[in-house]
Amino acid sequence: MVLETPRRRRTRPGEGGLLREEILVAAESLLAEAGDEAVLTLRAVAARTGVSTPAVYRHFADKDALVAAVCMRVWQELGHAVRAAIESTDDPFQGLRRGAGAFVRFGLEHPLQYRLLMMGAPRPDAPPDARPEQEAATACLRYLAEATRPCIEAGVLHGDPERIALRAMTALHGCVALMIAQPYFPWPQDQESFCDEVARMAGLGNAALGEMSAAALTGTPTAGQFATAFGDWSRQLTGR
Amino acid sequence: MVLETPRRRRTRPGEGGLLREEILVAAESLLAEAGDEAVLTLRAVAARTGVSTPAVYRHFADKDALVAAVCMRVWQELGHAVRAAIESTDDPFQGLRRGAGAFVRFGLEHPLQYRLLMMGAPRPDAPPDARPEQEAATACLRYLAEATRPCIEAGVLHGDPERIALRAMTALHGCVALMIAQPYFPWPQDQESFCDEVARMAGLGNAALGEMSAAALTGTPTAGQFATAFGDWSRQLTGR
DNA sequence: GAGCTCAGTTGACGATGTCAACTTGACGCT
DNA sequence: AGCGTCAAGTTGACATCGTCAACTGAGCTC
Numbered sequence: 001m002v003l004e005t006p007r008r009r010r011t012r013p014g015e016g017g018l019l020r021e022e023i024l025v026a027a028e029s030l031l032a033e034a035g036d037e038a039v040l041t042l043r044a045v046a047a048r049t050g051v052s053t054p055a056v057y058r059h060f061a062d063k064d065a066l067v068a069a070v071c072m073r074v075w076q077e078l079g080h081a082v083r084a085a086i087e088s089t090d091d092p093f094q095g096l097r098r099g100a101g102a103f104v105r106f107g108l109e110h111p112l113q114y115r116l117l118m119m120g121a122p123r124p125d126a127p128p129d130a131r132p133e134q135e136a137a138t139a140c141l142r143y144l145a146e147a148t149r150p151c152i153e154a155g156v157l158h159g160d161p162e163r164i165a166l167r168a169m170t171a172l173h174g175c176v177a178l179m180i181a182q183p184y185f186p187w188p189q190d191q192e193s194f195c196d197e198v199a200r201m202a203g204l205g206n207a208a209l210g211e212m213s214a215a216a217l218t219g220t221p222t223a224g225q226f227a228t229a230f231g232d233w234s235r236q237l238t239g240r
Numbered sequence: 241m242v243l244e245t246p247r248r249r250r251t252r253p254g255e256g257g258l259l260r261e262e263i264l265v266a267a268e269s270l271l272a273e274a275g276d277e278a279v280l281t282l283r284a285v286a287a288r289t290g291v292s293t294p295a296v297y298r299h300f301a302d303k304d305a306l307v308a309a310v311c312m313r314v315w316q317e318l319g320h321a322v323r324a325a326i327e328s329t330d331d332p333f334q335g336l337r338r339g340a341g342a343f344v345r346f347g348l349e350h351p352l353q354y355r356l357l358m359m360g361a362p363r364p365d366a367p368p369d370a371r372p373e374q375e376a377a378t379a380c381l382r383y384l385a386e387a388t389r390p391c392i393e394a395g396v397l398h399g400d401p402e403r404i405a406l407r408a409m410t411a412l413h414g415c416v417a418l419m420i421a422q423p424y425f426p427w428p429q430d431q432e433s434f435c436d437e438v439a440r441m442a443g444l445g446n447a448a449l450g451e452m453s454a455a456a457l458t459g460t461p462t463a464g465q466f467a468t469a470f471g472d473w474s475r476q477l478t479g480r
Numbered sequence: 481g482a483g484c485t486c487a488g489t490t491g492a493c494g495a496t497g498t499c500a501a502c503t504t505g506a507c508g509c510t
Numbered sequence: 511a512g513c514g515t516c517a518a519g520t521t522g523a524c525a526t527c528g529t530c531a532a533c534t535g536a537g538c539t540c
Contacts, residue, residue: 019487037361042528054530055488063528119359121277122423134424141426162426166434167441174414183362184374186381186402194406197449201407205445209437259518282497294499295519303497482540489534496527503520510513 020059022049027070037112040067064123067116068133074113075136081106083143092150093203099147100172100199107176108191115180118173141165158210167209171202260299262289267310277352280307304363307356308373314353315376321346323383332390333443339387340412340439347416348431355420358413381405398450407449411442 026048030039042063046053060066085102086095107114145165151157157164175198179191188194266288270279282303286293300306325342326335347354385405391397397404415438419431428434 041526043526052489053528054490057529058487115359115361118418119355119421121355122421137422137424138426163428166426167438170414170418170438171411171442172414173418174410174412177359177417178410178413181359181362182377184377186378186406188403198407198410201445201449202411202441203445204448205441205443208444208448209441281495283495292520293497294521297498298518484539485537487534487536490532491530492532493530494528497525499522499524501521501523504518506517507515508513509515510511 019049019051019055023051023056023059023066024069024073027066028073031070031112031116035112037116042066067120068123071117071120072133072136074110074117075133075140078103078106078117079136079140079143082140086143086147092147092154093156096144096147096151096168096203097199099144100168100202101196103144103169103172104176104192104195104199107173108179108195111180114176118177119181141169144169156207158207164206164210167206168199168202171198174198259289259291259295263291263296263299263306264309264313267306268313271310271352271356275352277356282306307360308363311357311360312373312376314350314357315373315380318343318346318357319376319380319383322380326383326387332387332394333396336384336387336391336408336443337439339384340408340442341436343384343409343412344416344432344435344439347413348419348435351420354416358417359421381409384409396447398447404446404450407446408439408442411438414438 023045027040027045030044030048031037042056043053045066046056056066060069081102082099085098088098089095107118141162142165145161148157148161148164148168152159152161152164172195175195178185179187179195263285267280267285270284270288271277282296283293285306286296289295296306300309321342322339325338328338329335347358381402382405385401388397388401388404388408392399392401392404412435415435418425419427419435
Protein backbone atom coordinates (compact mmCIF):
# COMPACT_ATOMS: atom_id res chain seq x y z
CA MET A 1 0.00 0.00 0.00
CA VAL A 2 2.58 2.50 1.05
CA LEU A 3 5.52 2.30 -1.32
CA GLU A 4 8.71 1.86 0.55
CA THR A 5 11.95 3.36 -0.55
CA PRO A 6 14.52 0.62 -1.27
CA ARG A 7 16.56 -0.34 1.75
CA ARG A 8 18.96 2.49 2.50
CA ARG A 9 22.69 2.14 2.83
CA ARG A 10 23.77 2.48 6.36
CA THR A 11 25.15 5.85 7.36
CA ARG A 12 28.65 5.92 8.68
CA PRO A 13 29.14 6.71 12.36
CA GLY A 14 29.66 10.39 12.87
CA GLU A 15 27.04 11.50 10.39
CA GLY A 16 24.16 10.22 12.43
CA GLY A 17 22.27 13.39 11.78
CA LEU A 18 21.77 12.40 8.18
CA LEU A 19 18.89 10.05 8.75
CA ARG A 20 17.34 12.59 11.07
CA GLU A 21 17.02 14.96 8.17
CA GLU A 22 15.47 12.30 5.95
CA ILE A 23 12.97 11.40 8.63
CA LEU A 24 11.92 15.00 8.94
CA VAL A 25 11.34 15.52 5.24
CA ALA A 26 9.44 12.23 5.13
CA ALA A 27 7.18 13.40 7.93
CA GLU A 28 6.65 16.75 6.26
CA SER A 29 5.84 15.30 2.86
CA LEU A 30 3.56 12.74 4.44
CA LEU A 31 1.66 15.52 6.08
CA ALA A 32 1.61 17.62 2.94
CA GLU A 33 0.27 14.86 0.72
CA ALA A 34 -2.45 13.46 2.93
CA GLY A 35 -5.34 15.63 3.97
CA ASP A 36 -5.41 14.08 7.41
CA GLU A 37 -3.01 14.49 10.26
CA ALA A 38 -3.71 10.94 11.41
CA VAL A 39 -1.27 9.69 8.76
CA LEU A 40 1.61 10.98 10.82
CA THR A 41 2.46 7.67 12.50
CA LEU A 42 5.93 6.50 13.36
CA ARG A 43 5.45 3.46 11.18
CA ALA A 44 4.44 5.48 8.15
CA VAL A 45 7.31 7.90 8.57
CA ALA A 46 9.79 5.07 9.01
CA ALA A 47 8.46 3.19 6.01
CA ARG A 48 8.71 6.24 3.80
CA THR A 49 12.26 6.80 4.94
CA GLY A 50 13.02 3.17 4.11
CA VAL A 51 13.90 2.25 7.64
CA SER A 52 12.45 0.16 10.43
CA THR A 53 10.14 1.81 12.90
CA PRO A 54 12.30 1.84 16.03
CA ALA A 55 15.14 3.39 14.08
CA VAL A 56 13.34 6.68 14.52
CA TYR A 57 14.05 6.46 18.23
CA ARG A 58 17.74 6.73 17.52
CA HIS A 59 17.10 10.33 16.45
CA PHE A 60 13.99 11.40 18.31
CA ALA A 61 13.29 10.58 21.91
CA ASP A 62 9.61 10.40 21.32
CA LYS A 63 6.87 10.81 18.81
CA ASP A 64 6.22 14.15 20.42
CA ALA A 65 9.85 15.08 19.86
CA LEU A 66 9.50 14.31 16.18
CA VAL A 67 6.33 16.34 15.92
CA ALA A 68 8.05 19.18 17.74
CA ALA A 69 10.91 19.06 15.26
CA VAL A 70 8.48 19.17 12.36
CA CYS A 71 6.79 22.12 14.04
CA MET A 72 10.06 23.99 14.26
CA ARG A 73 10.54 23.70 10.53
CA VAL A 74 7.04 24.89 9.82
CA TRP A 75 7.65 27.80 12.18
CA GLN A 76 10.66 28.73 10.12
CA GLU A 77 8.70 28.57 6.88
CA LEU A 78 6.01 30.76 8.39
CA GLY A 79 8.59 33.18 9.69
CA HIS A 80 10.24 33.46 6.29
CA ALA A 81 6.91 34.07 4.60
CA VAL A 82 6.04 36.82 7.04
CA ARG A 83 9.46 38.39 6.82
CA ALA A 84 9.49 38.36 3.04
CA ALA A 85 6.08 39.96 2.94
CA ILE A 86 7.14 42.68 5.34
CA GLU A 87 10.27 43.43 3.39
CA SER A 88 8.44 43.55 0.08
CA THR A 89 7.61 47.23 0.55
CA ASP A 90 9.09 50.38 2.00
CA ASP A 91 5.86 51.72 3.49
CA PRO A 92 5.90 50.49 7.10
CA PHE A 93 2.11 50.32 7.25
CA GLN A 94 1.88 48.41 4.03
CA GLY A 95 4.61 46.17 5.39
CA LEU A 96 2.66 45.37 8.53
CA ARG A 97 -0.40 44.75 6.49
CA ARG A 98 1.38 42.42 4.10
CA GLY A 99 3.00 40.59 6.98
CA ALA A 100 -0.40 39.99 8.49
CA GLY A 101 -1.67 38.86 5.13
CA ALA A 102 1.18 36.40 4.70
CA PHE A 103 0.56 35.01 8.16
CA VAL A 104 -3.11 34.49 7.47
CA ARG A 105 -2.56 33.04 4.05
CA PHE A 106 0.00 30.56 5.32
CA GLY A 107 -2.48 29.32 7.88
CA LEU A 108 -5.38 29.03 5.49
CA GLU A 109 -3.31 27.31 2.83
CA HIS A 110 -1.60 24.86 5.20
CA PRO A 111 -4.28 24.11 7.76
CA LEU A 112 -2.75 20.82 8.89
CA GLN A 113 0.65 22.31 9.44
CA TYR A 114 -0.85 25.33 11.11
CA ARG A 115 -2.88 23.24 13.51
CA LEU A 116 0.18 21.15 14.29
CA LEU A 117 2.10 24.31 15.02
CA MET A 118 -0.40 26.27 16.97
CA MET A 119 -2.96 23.88 18.34
CA GLY A 120 -0.88 20.93 19.39
CA ALA A 121 -1.07 19.95 23.02
CA PRO A 122 1.76 21.71 24.84
CA ARG A 123 4.11 19.03 26.05
CA PRO A 124 5.21 19.57 29.65
CA ASP A 125 8.71 18.95 28.44
CA ALA A 126 11.74 20.54 29.99
CA PRO A 127 12.02 24.00 28.40
CA PRO A 128 15.74 23.55 27.64
CA ASP A 129 14.81 20.79 25.23
CA ALA A 130 12.17 22.94 23.59
CA ARG A 131 14.58 25.81 23.17
CA PRO A 132 15.06 25.76 19.39
CA GLU A 133 11.38 25.58 18.54
CA GLN A 134 10.69 28.28 21.06
CA GLU A 135 13.18 30.45 19.25
CA ALA A 136 11.69 29.74 15.86
CA ALA A 137 8.32 30.72 17.21
CA THR A 138 9.39 33.93 18.84
CA ALA A 139 11.50 34.80 15.80
CA CYS A 140 8.29 34.95 13.79
CA LEU A 141 6.86 37.25 16.41
CA ARG A 142 9.97 39.39 16.36
CA TYR A 143 9.62 40.04 12.64
CA LEU A 144 6.22 41.54 13.31
CA ALA A 145 7.54 43.47 16.28
CA GLU A 146 10.35 44.92 14.19
CA ALA A 147 7.84 45.92 11.57
CA THR A 148 5.85 47.91 14.11
CA ARG A 149 8.89 49.95 15.11
CA PRO A 150 8.74 52.44 12.22
CA CYS A 151 5.01 52.84 12.84
CA ILE A 152 5.84 53.77 16.42
CA GLU A 153 8.44 56.24 15.26
CA ALA A 154 5.86 57.74 12.94
CA GLY A 155 3.80 58.47 16.04
CA VAL A 156 0.94 56.17 15.06
CA LEU A 157 1.55 53.29 17.43
CA HIS A 158 2.66 53.67 21.04
CA GLY A 159 4.23 51.32 23.51
CA ASP A 160 6.36 48.20 23.46
CA PRO A 161 6.80 46.84 19.91
CA GLU A 162 6.72 43.25 21.04
CA ARG A 163 3.55 43.79 23.01
CA ILE A 164 1.86 45.49 20.09
CA ALA A 165 2.89 42.67 17.80
CA LEU A 166 1.71 40.10 20.32
CA ARG A 167 -1.72 41.69 20.47
CA ALA A 168 -1.96 41.77 16.70
CA MET A 169 -0.69 38.25 16.20
CA THR A 170 -3.16 37.06 18.80
CA ALA A 171 -6.03 38.46 16.76
CA LEU A 172 -4.71 37.08 13.49
CA HIS A 173 -4.16 33.68 15.02
CA GLY A 174 -7.67 33.65 16.41
CA CYS A 175 -9.06 34.31 13.00
CA VAL A 176 -7.09 31.60 11.25
CA ALA A 177 -7.40 29.05 14.02
CA LEU A 178 -11.13 29.46 14.35
CA MET A 179 -11.63 29.21 10.60
CA ILE A 180 -9.61 26.02 10.49
CA ALA A 181 -11.07 24.31 13.52
CA GLN A 182 -14.65 25.59 13.31
CA PRO A 183 -15.59 25.47 9.65
CA TYR A 184 -19.29 25.47 10.56
CA PHE A 185 -19.10 28.91 12.12
CA PRO A 186 -21.10 31.58 10.29
CA TRP A 187 -18.10 32.84 8.36
CA PRO A 188 -18.50 35.38 5.59
CA GLN A 189 -18.14 33.96 2.12
CA ASP A 190 -14.83 35.68 1.57
CA GLN A 191 -12.69 34.46 4.42
CA GLU A 192 -9.54 36.26 3.37
CA SER A 193 -11.14 39.68 3.30
CA PHE A 194 -12.64 38.98 6.70
CA CYS A 195 -9.14 38.23 7.97
CA ASP A 196 -8.12 41.55 6.48
CA GLU A 197 -10.87 43.22 8.47
CA VAL A 198 -9.54 41.62 11.62
CA ALA A 199 -6.03 42.76 10.77
CA ARG A 200 -7.25 46.30 10.28
CA MET A 201 -9.27 46.09 13.48
CA ALA A 202 -6.10 45.08 15.28
CA GLY A 203 -4.11 47.90 13.71
CA LEU A 204 -6.67 50.57 14.47
CA GLY A 205 -7.30 49.20 17.93
CA ASN A 206 -3.60 49.09 18.70
CA ALA A 207 -3.23 52.69 17.62
CA ALA A 208 -6.22 53.85 19.64
CA LEU A 209 -5.13 51.76 22.61
CA GLY A 210 -1.80 53.50 22.66
CA GLU A 211 -3.23 56.98 22.39
CA MET A 212 -5.62 56.51 25.27
CA SER A 213 -3.51 54.15 27.28
CA ALA A 214 -2.50 56.72 29.86
CA ALA A 215 -6.10 57.63 30.58
CA ALA A 216 -7.63 54.20 30.40
CA LEU A 217 -5.03 51.95 31.92
CA THR A 218 -3.63 53.96 34.79
CA GLY A 219 -5.07 52.78 38.02
CA THR A 220 -6.39 49.45 36.86
CA PRO A 221 -3.64 47.43 35.22
CA THR A 222 -3.71 44.88 38.00
CA ALA A 223 -4.99 41.37 37.63
CA GLY A 224 -8.23 39.63 38.35
CA GLN A 225 -11.07 41.96 37.58
CA PHE A 226 -11.93 43.76 34.41
CA ALA A 227 -12.26 47.41 35.19
CA THR A 228 -13.88 50.40 33.61
CA ALA A 229 -11.73 51.19 30.61
CA PHE A 230 -14.54 50.13 28.35
CA GLY A 231 -16.60 52.91 29.78
CA ASP A 232 -13.77 55.38 29.23
CA TRP A 233 -13.58 54.21 25.69
CA SER A 234 -17.25 54.68 24.97
CA ARG A 235 -17.22 58.10 26.59
CA GLN A 236 -14.29 59.19 24.50
CA LEU A 237 -15.78 57.90 21.29
CA THR A 238 -19.23 59.28 21.90
CA GLY A 239 -17.79 62.66 22.78
CA ARG A 240 -18.39 62.29 26.50
CA MET B 241 -6.75 1.48 39.84
CA VAL B 242 -9.82 3.14 38.43
CA LEU B 243 -12.72 2.51 40.78
CA GLU B 244 -15.62 1.08 38.93
CA THR B 245 -19.18 1.87 39.78
CA PRO B 246 -21.02 -1.29 40.84
CA ARG B 247 -22.66 -3.04 37.94
CA ARG B 248 -25.61 -0.98 36.83
CA ARG B 249 -29.13 -2.23 36.54
CA ARG B 250 -30.10 -2.59 32.97
CA THR B 251 -32.23 0.18 31.55
CA ARG B 252 -35.58 -0.72 30.12
CA PRO B 253 -36.07 -0.48 26.38
CA GLY B 254 -37.39 2.90 25.45
CA GLU B 255 -35.24 4.85 27.86
CA GLY B 256 -32.05 4.07 26.08
CA GLY B 257 -31.00 7.68 26.40
CA LEU B 258 -30.42 7.22 30.11
CA LEU B 259 -27.04 5.58 29.80
CA ARG B 260 -26.09 8.17 27.22
CA GLU B 261 -26.43 10.85 29.85
CA GLU B 262 -24.33 8.89 32.35
CA ILE B 263 -21.62 8.35 29.78
CA LEU B 264 -21.47 12.05 29.07
CA VAL B 265 -21.11 13.08 32.70
CA ALA B 266 -18.48 10.37 33.16
CA ALA B 267 -16.50 11.75 30.25
CA GLU B 268 -16.82 15.29 31.54
CA SER B 269 -15.76 14.45 35.07
CA LEU B 270 -12.90 12.34 33.77
CA LEU B 271 -11.68 15.32 31.82
CA ALA B 272 -12.20 17.69 34.71
CA GLU B 273 -10.28 15.60 37.22
CA ALA B 274 -7.25 14.67 35.15
CA GLY B 275 -4.95 17.34 33.84
CA ASP B 276 -4.44 15.48 30.61
CA GLU B 277 -6.81 14.99 27.74
CA ALA B 278 -5.27 11.59 27.01
CA VAL B 279 -7.39 10.09 29.79
CA LEU B 280 -10.45 10.42 27.60
CA THR B 281 -10.45 6.86 26.33
CA LEU B 282 -13.50 4.78 25.60
CA ARG B 283 -12.37 2.22 28.14
CA ALA B 284 -11.94 4.72 30.92
CA VAL B 285 -15.30 6.33 30.22
CA ALA B 286 -17.02 2.94 30.10
CA ALA B 287 -15.34 1.79 33.31
CA ARG B 288 -16.38 4.92 35.15
CA THR B 289 -19.93 4.48 33.93
CA GLY B 290 -19.84 0.89 35.16
CA VAL B 291 -20.39 -0.60 31.76
CA SER B 292 -18.40 -2.57 29.24
CA THR B 293 -16.48 -0.69 26.59
CA PRO B 294 -18.50 -1.53 23.47
CA ALA B 295 -21.68 -0.50 25.26
CA VAL B 296 -20.72 3.04 24.45
CA TYR B 297 -21.24 2.27 20.79
CA ARG B 298 -24.90 1.74 21.47
CA HIS B 299 -25.18 5.48 22.15
CA PHE B 300 -22.37 7.07 20.16
CA ALA B 301 -21.42 6.06 16.66
CA ASP B 302 -17.83 6.82 17.26
CA LYS B 303 -15.33 8.15 19.71
CA ASP B 304 -15.44 11.36 17.75
CA ALA B 305 -19.20 11.44 18.21
CA LEU B 306 -18.77 11.18 21.97
CA VAL B 307 -16.20 13.93 21.98
CA ALA B 308 -18.50 16.06 19.86
CA ALA B 309 -21.31 15.53 22.35
CA VAL B 310 -19.04 16.55 25.22
CA CYS B 311 -18.08 19.62 23.22
CA MET B 312 -21.67 20.62 22.81
CA ARG B 313 -22.15 20.62 26.56
CA VAL B 314 -19.02 22.68 27.11
CA TRP B 315 -20.28 25.10 24.49
CA GLN B 316 -23.45 25.49 26.46
CA GLU B 317 -21.56 26.14 29.67
CA LEU B 318 -19.43 28.72 27.92
CA GLY B 319 -22.49 30.33 26.40
CA HIS B 320 -24.20 30.57 29.77
CA ALA B 321 -21.14 32.10 31.38
CA VAL B 322 -20.89 34.72 28.65
CA ARG B 323 -24.60 35.45 28.74
CA ALA B 324 -24.68 35.79 32.51
CA ALA B 325 -21.73 38.16 32.42
CA ILE B 326 -23.36 40.30 29.76
CA GLU B 327 -26.62 40.49 31.67
CA SER B 328 -24.91 41.35 34.93
CA THR B 329 -24.96 45.04 34.09
CA ASP B 330 -27.11 47.62 32.33
CA ASP B 331 -24.25 49.50 30.69
CA PRO B 332 -23.94 47.95 27.23
CA PHE B 333 -20.21 48.67 27.08
CA GLN B 334 -19.59 47.18 30.48
CA GLY B 335 -21.71 44.26 29.35
CA LEU B 336 -19.58 43.62 26.30
CA ARG B 337 -16.49 43.94 28.39
CA ARG B 338 -17.71 41.50 31.00
CA GLY B 339 -18.82 39.09 28.31
CA ALA B 340 -15.36 39.15 26.84
CA GLY B 341 -13.91 38.69 30.30
CA ALA B 342 -16.09 35.69 30.99
CA PHE B 343 -15.11 34.15 27.69
CA VAL B 344 -11.44 34.58 28.39
CA ARG B 345 -11.68 33.40 31.96
CA PHE B 346 -13.56 30.28 30.95
CA GLY B 347 -10.83 29.39 28.51
CA LEU B 348 -7.98 30.05 30.89
CA GLU B 349 -9.63 28.17 33.74
CA HIS B 350 -10.67 25.17 31.65
CA PRO B 351 -7.86 24.80 29.16
CA LEU B 352 -8.56 21.15 28.41
CA GLN B 353 -12.20 21.73 27.73
CA TYR B 354 -11.43 24.83 25.74
CA ARG B 355 -8.95 23.05 23.56
CA LEU B 356 -11.40 20.22 23.04
CA LEU B 357 -13.99 22.75 21.98
CA MET B 358 -11.99 25.03 19.81
CA MET B 359 -8.92 23.18 18.67
CA GLY B 360 -10.24 19.73 17.96
CA ALA B 361 -9.79 18.44 14.44
CA PRO B 362 -12.91 19.29 12.50
CA ARG B 363 -14.51 16.02 11.58
CA PRO B 364 -15.60 15.91 7.96
CA ASP B 365 -18.90 14.60 9.21
CA ALA B 366 -22.17 15.23 7.50
CA PRO B 367 -23.32 18.65 8.71
CA PRO B 368 -26.83 17.39 9.57
CA ASP B 369 -25.30 15.24 12.28
CA ALA B 370 -23.27 18.13 13.67
CA ARG B 371 -26.31 20.39 13.80
CA PRO B 372 -26.82 20.61 17.57
CA GLU B 373 -23.23 21.40 18.41
CA GLN B 374 -23.15 23.94 15.64
CA GLU B 375 -26.14 25.61 17.21
CA ALA B 376 -24.58 25.64 20.67
CA ALA B 377 -21.50 27.26 19.18
CA THR B 378 -23.28 29.95 17.24
CA ALA B 379 -25.59 30.59 20.20
CA CYS B 380 -22.55 31.70 22.14
CA LEU B 381 -21.64 34.01 19.30
CA ARG B 382 -25.20 35.34 19.15
CA TYR B 383 -25.03 36.41 22.79
CA LEU B 384 -22.08 38.60 21.95
CA ALA B 385 -23.78 39.88 18.81
CA GLU B 386 -26.88 40.82 20.76
CA ALA B 387 -24.70 42.64 23.25
CA THR B 388 -23.20 44.77 20.51
CA ARG B 389 -26.62 45.93 19.36
CA PRO B 390 -27.09 48.67 21.98
CA CYS B 391 -23.55 49.85 21.28
CA ILE B 392 -24.53 50.22 17.65
CA GLU B 393 -27.65 52.11 18.59
CA ALA B 394 -25.50 54.39 20.73
CA GLY B 395 -23.62 55.26 17.56
CA VAL B 396 -20.32 53.82 18.73
CA LEU B 397 -20.21 50.67 16.65
CA HIS B 398 -21.34 50.41 13.06
CA GLY B 399 -22.28 47.54 10.83
CA ASP B 400 -23.63 44.02 11.20
CA PRO B 401 -23.79 42.96 14.87
CA GLU B 402 -22.86 39.38 14.09
CA ARG B 403 -19.88 40.45 12.06
CA ILE B 404 -18.67 42.79 14.78
CA ALA B 405 -19.04 40.03 17.35
CA LEU B 406 -17.27 37.59 15.09
CA ARG B 407 -14.29 39.90 14.74
CA ALA B 408 -14.13 40.42 18.48
CA MET B 409 -14.55 36.76 19.34
CA THR B 410 -11.84 35.93 16.86
CA ALA B 411 -9.40 38.16 18.72
CA LEU B 412 -10.40 36.84 22.12
CA HIS B 413 -10.10 33.28 20.95
CA GLY B 414 -6.69 33.93 19.53
CA CYS B 415 -5.52 35.25 22.84
CA VAL B 416 -6.84 32.34 24.89
CA ALA B 417 -5.90 29.67 22.39
CA LEU B 418 -2.37 30.89 21.96
CA MET B 419 -1.86 31.15 25.70
CA ILE B 420 -3.08 27.61 26.18
CA ALA B 421 -1.22 25.99 23.32
CA GLN B 422 1.97 28.09 23.35
CA PRO B 423 2.88 28.59 27.00
CA TYR B 424 6.48 29.33 26.03
CA PHE B 425 5.49 32.45 24.12
CA PRO B 426 6.79 35.70 25.65
CA TRP B 427 3.55 36.41 27.48
CA PRO B 428 3.32 39.23 29.97
CA GLN B 429 3.27 38.11 33.57
CA ASP B 430 -0.36 39.04 34.00
CA GLN B 431 -2.12 37.09 31.30
CA GLU B 432 -5.60 38.19 32.21
CA SER B 433 -4.87 41.87 31.91
CA PHE B 434 -3.21 41.21 28.59
CA CYS B 435 -6.41 39.54 27.44
CA ASP B 436 -8.20 42.65 28.61
CA GLU B 437 -5.91 44.72 26.43
CA VAL B 438 -6.78 42.55 23.48
CA ALA B 439 -10.47 42.91 24.24
CA ARG B 440 -10.11 46.67 24.36
CA MET B 441 -8.06 46.62 21.19
CA ALA B 442 -10.90 44.72 19.53
CA GLY B 443 -13.49 47.14 20.84
CA LEU B 444 -11.60 50.23 19.79
CA GLY B 445 -10.66 48.71 16.48
CA ASN B 446 -14.22 47.67 15.76
CA ALA B 447 -15.41 51.18 16.49
CA ALA B 448 -12.74 52.80 14.35
CA LEU B 449 -13.29 50.23 11.60
CA GLY B 450 -16.93 51.15 11.41
CA GLU B 451 -16.35 54.86 11.36
CA MET B 452 -13.85 54.76 8.54
CA SER B 453 -15.30 51.78 6.74
CA ALA B 454 -16.85 53.83 3.97
CA ALA B 455 -13.57 55.53 3.19
CA ALA B 456 -11.23 52.62 3.67
CA LEU B 457 -13.15 49.69 2.33
CA THR B 458 -14.93 51.07 -0.70
CA GLY B 459 -13.15 50.01 -3.84
CA THR B 460 -11.13 47.16 -2.38
CA PRO B 461 -13.38 44.72 -0.55
CA THR B 462 -12.62 41.96 -3.02
CA ALA B 463 -10.55 38.90 -2.25
CA GLY B 464 -6.98 37.88 -2.87
CA GLN B 465 -4.77 40.86 -2.38
CA PHE B 466 -4.46 43.09 0.62
CA ALA B 467 -4.93 46.63 -0.56
CA THR B 468 -4.16 50.05 0.74
CA ALA B 469 -6.51 50.56 3.62
CA PHE B 470 -3.58 50.39 5.99
CA GLY B 471 -2.18 53.43 4.31
CA ASP B 472 -5.50 55.22 4.60
CA TRP B 473 -5.52 54.36 8.22
CA SER B 474 -2.10 55.76 8.92
CA ARG B 475 -2.89 58.91 7.00
CA GLN B 476 -6.08 59.46 8.94
CA LEU B 477 -4.40 58.84 12.26
CA THR B 478 -1.39 60.98 11.53
CA GLY B 479 -3.58 63.79 10.30
CA ARG B 480 -2.75 63.26 6.65
C1' DG C 481 42.85 -9.24 11.28
C1' DA C 482 40.66 -8.51 16.26
C1' DG C 483 37.68 -5.91 18.62
C1' DC C 484 34.84 -2.14 19.65
C1' DT C 485 31.06 1.12 18.79
C1' DC C 486 26.88 2.41 17.48
C1' DA C 487 23.24 2.72 13.65
C1' DG C 488 19.66 -0.08 12.59
C1' DT C 489 16.62 -4.65 12.95
C1' DT C 490 13.73 -8.13 15.02
C1' DG C 491 10.20 -9.44 17.89
C1' DA C 492 7.36 -8.45 21.38
C1' DC C 493 4.23 -5.87 24.87
C1' DG C 494 0.40 -3.05 26.54
C1' DA C 495 -3.10 0.11 25.22
C1' DT C 496 -6.40 1.90 22.12
C1' DG C 497 -10.57 2.11 18.81
C1' DT C 498 -13.66 -0.99 16.68
C1' DC C 499 -16.48 -4.98 15.35
C1' DA C 500 -19.01 -9.55 15.13
C1' DA C 501 -21.28 -12.79 17.75
C1' DC C 502 -23.44 -14.07 21.87
C1' DT C 503 -26.34 -13.30 26.26
C1' DT C 504 -29.86 -11.30 29.01
C1' DG C 505 -33.75 -9.29 30.75
C1' DA C 506 -38.02 -6.33 30.43
C1' DC C 507 -42.21 -5.89 27.78
C1' DG C 508 -46.42 -7.28 25.05
C1' DC C 509 -49.36 -10.75 23.56
C1' DT C 510 -52.09 -14.83 24.01
C1' DA D 511 -49.19 -17.45 33.65
C1' DG D 512 -46.23 -18.42 30.06
C1' DC D 513 -43.62 -17.36 26.10
C1' DG D 514 -41.42 -15.01 22.21
C1' DT D 515 -39.17 -10.71 20.81
C1' DC D 516 -36.02 -7.37 20.47
C1' DA D 517 -33.10 -3.94 22.09
C1' DA D 518 -29.43 -3.22 25.69
C1' DG D 519 -24.97 -5.04 27.17
C1' DT D 520 -21.21 -8.51 27.36
C1' DT D 521 -17.53 -11.37 25.67
C1' DG D 522 -13.73 -12.11 22.89
C1' DA D 523 -11.08 -10.84 19.29
C1' DC D 524 -8.54 -7.91 15.66
C1' DA D 525 -5.61 -4.26 13.64
C1' DT D 526 -2.93 -0.52 14.75
C1' DC D 527 -0.49 2.46 17.52
C1' DG D 528 3.74 3.97 20.50
C1' DT D 529 7.47 1.91 22.83
C1' DC D 530 11.16 -1.11 24.52
C1' DA D 531 14.71 -4.92 25.18
C1' DA D 532 17.69 -7.73 22.86
C1' DC D 533 20.15 -8.79 18.84
C1' DT D 534 22.92 -7.96 14.29
C1' DG D 535 26.26 -6.16 11.57
C1' DA D 536 28.80 -2.45 9.21
C1' DG D 537 32.84 0.37 9.46
C1' DC D 538 36.47 2.38 12.08
C1' DT D 539 40.81 2.00 15.06
C1' DC D 540 44.71 -0.39 16.70
